[in-house]
Amino acid sequence: MFSKLLVANRGEIAVRIIRACQELGIRTVAVYSEADARALHTLLADEAHLIGPPSPVESYLHAERLIEVALKTGCEAVHPGYGFLAENAAFAETVRAAGLTFVGPPAEAIRLMGDKVAARARMAQADVPVVPGYEGEGDVDEFLAAARALGYPVLVKAAGGGGGRGMRVVAREADLPAALDTARREARNAFGSDRVYLEKYVDRPRHIEFQVLADHHGHVVHLFERECSVQRRHQKIIEESPSPVLDEELRRHMGAAAVAAARAVGYVNAGTVEFLVDAERRFYFLEMNTRLQVEHPVTELVVGVDLVKAQLAIAAGEPLPFTQAELSQRGHAIECRIYAEDPARGFLPATGRVVRAVEPVGPWVRVDAGITTGDTITHYYDPMIAKLIVWGEHRDDALRRMAWALDQYIIMGVTTNITFLRDVVRHPAFQRGDITTDFVERYFVGWRPPDTSVPDEVLIAAALAEQADTPPAVRANHGDSGERAGDPFSPWNVADGFRPGRV
DSSP: OOSEEEEOOOHHHHHHHHHHHHHHTOEEEEEEEGGGTTOHHHHHSSEEEEEESSSGGGTTTOHHHHHHHHHHTTOSEEEOOSSTTTTOHHHHHHHHHTTOEESSOOHHHHHHHHSHHHHHHHHHHTTOOBOOEEOOOOOHHHHHHHHHHHOSSEEEEETTOOTTTTOEEEOSGGGHHHHHHHHHHHHHHHHSOOOEEEEEOOSSOEEEEEEEEEOTTSOEEEEEEEEEEEEETTEEEEEEESOSSOOHHHHHHHHHHHHHHHHHTTOOEEEEEEEEEOTTOOEEEEEEEOSOOTTHHHHHHHHOOOHHHHHHHHHTTOOOSSOGGGOOOOSEEEEEEEESEEGGGTSEEOOEEOSEEEOOOOTTEEEEESOOTTOEEOSSSOSEEEEEEEEESSHHHHHHHHHHHHHHOEEESSOOSHHHHHHHHHSHHHHHTOOOTTHHHHHOTTOOOOOOOOOHHHHHHHHHHHHHOOOOSSOOOOGGGOOOTTOTTOGGGOSSSOOTTOO
16 A cells, blocks of 8 residues: 555535545645635645646646646645546546556546547447447538437537536527537537537436446456436536335346446446436436546445545556455435535525535544634635435435434535525425436526625624623532532633533
8 A cells, every 4th residue: 555645626525535545544735726724624644735827727727837846845646636637538548657646537437428428339349238329520411410310409519528618408400500619619618629429419308327347457346326316507416325226127127238338448447337218217328527526425324335445456467356246235325515605596506705604413424624713715716615425224324314414514604505405305396316417497497595684783693792791710519520610620710712512
């Protein structure tokens, strides 16, 4: 196993990796931009090094500076987390060329699966079902002819993209030329390539993905599924495992397809094969994410495997310690992504200082957070600031626990989606497991939070109470607590800092 590792990321995933390394006795090196000088991940790591200004292009996306820090500090490996350079084949090659271990798949697999057209072709060769489509590079007339053959509606997608960028749903032939132009422009700006392709639009599908692990010794397993159908702007906000819709037969077929997909590209390390499942329960390959996923904790809680530790072990050359037959699902886990954003204003990202953050604490409640009280949320990075994950013996148990945990989660000073998530998990359709990728559009268009404004007189009273909440230097005897008047060491007599019963 490695003795020292560079965490080439920030936020909650950097914190997650650092904590896994601490358990394994691996020293960690964090990197940070000027905007993250006091971020949580920099405080937890053994070392932290400035790599540039707040702009990601000049800091977290600056591969040469990351490699320089790794070599200067004596690191043996680099973990990219997710986002930024995690799925950048050139970065993986640069890391390995520098004599370091890249905690992720081979660059060839990243490059192949990053090209959606090439990935579709490889999956078809491996007998993994793909959505009917057109991958040609012809002119508008050829796209029009292909769309007629597929039947409307169709989906225009960027060949090198993801996250909803460069994607357009087209319901009428007359709208296709403009949709192609718009998608190409978005794709060029976001991914550096304007190549697009067509897929038959799957109406109201479920988005279900399978976690896979593969080692350097030819062993490939799946760790079952995650349901990711609750989304906004084609980005997930709630994930759970097991999926409410899968039975054992469909789970077995989809798991086998996920393993076949990984083998088809010579995959190594942790990855996720994503599928769409239609109303007739037919499934189709969507894409493969060649990295650790945001939603990996739900798999960890249900399967009992620490995926970050598994990544590190695989990267160090160790074989998988289990076979497919030895893996199983137990209970039910749900994750809610906590975003600094305003759902009532089209999920517009929010910025500001976190005046207070109070995380829920209870049995089978987990919070993966990248922020704490006093931190500042800026516009430079993704607005996801934490993840709330719960486990239960069954789905109803997990749902009750999640509803309770969201009620306990307090973030003051910046707008978040916590109130919105509370309403989603309590919605009757979500409770039934009746969830498709258009769930938010179907049930939450025009959503507004309840009026929680506090009268001025209450705020004034609270401020006065806070100001007066300084215990006197001398306290009377507090009975069973054992404090005596005049005891200078009693926490009741501390004017500032810790006091019993006080958050």
